[in-house]
Amino acid sequence: MAIKGFGELEAVVMDLLWSRSGPATVRSVHDELVSQRQIAYTTVMSTMDNLFRKGWLLRDKIGLAYHYRPTMTREEHSAQLMRTVFESGGDGELILNFFLDRIGDEDSETVRKALQRFKKDKAR
Incomplete structure (x- = not known):
């Protein structure tokens, strides 16, 4: 079920990030999602980038990877x-x-x- 304001995959990603105690990389989110469904890494990356551009996520570049976290609880x-x-x-x-x-x-x-x-x- 989609959370209002989010598409289906966006809602799944937000739910996953809200369940974590800290920031997450695209890789860590993909690894968790791929155990539940068949999904490409690039799909997760695009979804998280869209959530960032919409203002739902913040991101910090650490090394080569972005670390994402929700802008609100x-x-x-x-x-x-x-x-x-x-x-x-x-x-x-x-x-x-x-x-x-x-x-x-x-x-x-x-x-x-x-x-x-x-x-x-x-x-x-």
């Missing part, structure tokens, strides 16, 4: 998507109600706790 990206939904128009309260109707009890509890923390922090 997975959570920051998710928050950005949520903000985009609210800014896209429509009734914000209705959008939130539809969202809350479709999430499970555990996620609902997470939202409730986050709102409580937000209110508490805002009161300070």
Whole structure:
């Protein structure tokens, strides 16, 4: 499933990079992907270069290879998507109600706790 704003392979690459604790080279990403699917090194290289040009990745040249890392965390990206939904128009309260109707009890509890923390922090 593609993450909003990314093509299918871009989403896979971003997910892989978000799962790592540090930067990755095209070679290391390709080595991981090739164990899951048949994919050319140049395809991975082009995809990572596209993500860099779109502003989703940063890169540093170390020796002969670029080392890539995301410009934001997975959570920051998710928050950005949520903000985009609210800014896209429509009734914000209705959008939130539809969202809350479709999430499970555990996620609902997470939202409730986050709102409580937000209110508490805002009161300070």
